Amino acid sequence: MEYFIILSTVLFCLGVLGVLLRKNAIVILGCVELMLNSVNLLLAAFSAYSGDGNGQLLVFFIMVVAAAEVAVGLAIIAMMYRNTKSVDVSIFNKLRG
Amino acid sequence: MENLVYAIILLPLAGFIINGLFGKNLPKMFVGSLATLVVFASFVITTSLFFSFNNDSAPVVIKAFEWFRVNGIQVNFGFQVDQLSLMMVMIITGIGSLIHLYSIGYMSHDKGFYKFFTYLNLFIFSMLLLVLGSNYLILFIGWEGVGLCSYLLIGFWYTNEEYGKAARKAFIMNRIGDLGLLIGIFAIAAHVNAIDYLSVAQNASSFELDGTPIIFITACLFIGATGKSAQVPLYTWLPDAMAGPTPVSALIHAATMVTAGIYLVVRSNFLFVLAPTVQDGILLIGFLTAALAGFYALRQNDIKKVLAYSTVSQLGFMFIALGLGAYSTAMFHVMTHAFFKALLFLGAGSVIHAMSNEQDMRFMGGLKKYIPITHITFLIGTLAISGFPLLSGMISKDEILVAAFAKNPIYWVMLFILAAITATYMFRLYYLTFHGEFRGTEDQKHHLHESPTNMTLPLIVLAVLSVVGGFINLPHFIGHGHYAKLMDWLKPALTEESFKQMENTLSGVPFNTEMILLGATVLMFFTVWFFVRNTYVKKQKRALPEESYTGWEKLSAKKLFVDEIYNAMIIRPFEEAGKAALMFEKVILDPIVNFIGLGAADSGRAAKRLQNGNVENYVLIMSLAVGIVLIVNFLLK
């Protein structure tokens, strides 16, 4: 059981690392998916080990939400590309103080 | 009776308000007449009250309203009408209205005409509060009020820097005295748990004779009197106060404000009679002041300065009388001094007016041909102050001399010499101004003219009063005190002990001795007159510019350098301290405060760099923060 927790944590941290290190918007979105997946894994593991079905249902809903979110996020990235011909996130710094 | 008293006080206040608010737009005649009429109306009302009082009437206390109650002390806002206050009010309003009339003529060319009368009315109001108040606190209100008006009126021509300085000097010196007065009032309240005159008088016996509390209280009260009545060491403001218009000098610095100190001591007679040590102190200061001021007056060149020092000297005489316990004598001299000093000042004003604002006696001379009325009245005033037999000044001064002799013959000798000095400088003034050849410029000679009626009428009235004013209180030895009207009249205002002390002093000299003393004084008067006349008319001695005097004359003309000493010892250190404080603020405080402001701006600028619009940066910081929170929460707890 502990191994599931460690695995999930490692995957999550890898996802965070990806968000921090990469500059490609699509890859960053993929890292977000990775994070979500790690959380799903953890939830499913706990649900299986405690015999409660609610956890796996929550995973189901998380997947639904992730799907919708990816759709919209990719549309935004497509727009980004259409306007600036690049998907590098560092060019979006108009919120300067 | 109440309404009359309110009317007496409120009429000048009404004059002040009306003239102050609307005076700018009203015609000059209206402003001047209104101001004069309100004061004159107060005088008339006071006269009617005066006649309803007799020798045995008890003091009447009129309570206007309950003011406040603190720690068991109940302070009412009220007025006390008794013989002493009535006498002062008569002097104030009577001479006040004369001076108002005079000012209409004197200030007729001045731009600030309405302002002048506004201030004058305010002054009369404050002075009335001072003398009519029923407790020390109201006296203090009036005290401060007259100090303020004195400042406003001395610095009336405010565009001149020197006059402003003189006004400030007067105010500040007054203030130093006021502190003494205030502490005295507090001490009285602390000891007796009351500050109205009647209660304090009743409880005065609770003080031990010459004990530390009473000495402290009376010394503090006397310090207040010193400041207001220009005694040593707080007298240097009065000669400088001559910067104000001459009616101001007449009213404030001759007749009324400076006598507030005397009034204070007489009013507090129940306290002073318990502190013989302080009375001796008063005597000493009075002598010192009278001597010093008389000495200065001998060689001054400005006509008003001579009269100013004469005032200081005469105030010294009054304090000598107080120090001897002769309260009614002091009040008598207050009254006669008011008459002849106001006369002299107004006369001097008339002279200055005729001389086109020239005040230096070296450029005057032979004016008796050109301004006869002024000349005659001025002569009467000079004779009065010097002690011409049967004039008011002689009678009151003689009474002081007698009281001094009763205490100690040495005092009589010293006072005798001082009286001689008084006569000397007054006659010097008279002869230099009115006799001999005219020493001014041709322009001034053409302009010489007698003053208008509204200026000469007060002169005449005051001259008459100077002549007959002494007869209300003839010396004791004539008619065995039957004619000593003033002393009897003031009896209800004094406590038993004070009255006994006074009576002992004044009737302590046997008849024959008094006649001899009187004769000596008269002889001295005529000798001095002859001697001075010789010097200035026959020998034609002239006044020299200040710098060319030598020896004792230089000390006299330079006023013993007291002003310079005060400047070096007291004023310069304050100025240096002020400069040091300024330096401290510039070098230390300002940078600290600015540093705080700059620090806020700088930290803001540093914080601005966090917001660079870089999303990656934001995410980085977010994750860092989450990690730290987790660590702190789960690992370090």
Add this chain to the structure above:
Amino acid sequence: MDQILFFIVAFLAIASAVYFVFAKNPMYAILSLIVTMFSIAGMYILLNAQFLGIVQIIVYTGAIMVLFLYILMMLNLNKEDESKKENLPKFVGIFSVCILFVGMLGAYKGLSGTTVAESNIDYSVGLTKNLGRLLFNEYVLPFELASILILAGIVGAVLIGKKDL
């Protein structure tokens, strides 16, 4: 047996995730992400969460990853070189992730006494029938709302992608 399988799948998942994070070519990255998804589906099977495993493959790998590939190929970013990232943010990033990792592990500190013994695990939870029963009895409303959410997603995606609004 279970343990060995678990370690193999876990190793696969972590390896492909690492490659996904550090790959230069975004195409290769997405492909390794697909491998990760498959291995996670394998994890689900190991837990006997059958429904979830199938849904993971169908929805995640089959739809979402394919969508990623579509966009990637449409933007023609195959050979794209990312601009160099500065050193400092990189190190700080790695440092913060390490801190995060340690923190999260710290959160599991108190859990050692609460694990369930192997013999008590109820493996029937993941069966489709049981999940379905639970879904349509208690979670009907969220289920319907989820469909509305997807509708909103569709509309939003179309709207965002329009050329002229």
